[in-house]
Amino acid sequence: MWYEILPSFGIVVAAMGIPHLSAYVINKVAIGNFYRRRLLTEEEKRNYLRDTRLTNNPYTIAGLENIPDS
Structure with a gap:
C-alpha cells in the first residue's frame, strides 16, 4: 500500500536535512551565530x-x- x-x-x-541543520550548529559553535559568513582570510575574521x-x-x-576615545 501507499x-x-x-x-x-x-x-x-533525514539524509537531506541533517547536513543542512548541522551547518547552523557548527556556525554557532565556531563563529557564535547561526548565520553563515565568509571568513576566508584572517583579516576578514579579525x-x-x-x-x-x-x-x-x-x-x-x-x-x-564608533571606537571610544577613553
Whole structure:
C-alpha cells in the first residue's frame, strides 16, 4: 500500500536535512551565530570579531567614529 514508502521517505528526508541543520550548529559553535559568513582570510575574521566587540553586531560596520576615545 501507499504507507510502505513512509520509512524510505523518512530516511531520505533525514539524509537531506541533517547536513543542512548541522551547518547552523557548527556556525554557532565556531563563529557564535547561526548565520553563515565568509571568513576566508584572517583579516576578514579579525574585522568580524572587531565589529562584534565594538557594536555587538558583526553586520554593522564599525568605523573610527564608533571606537571610544577613553
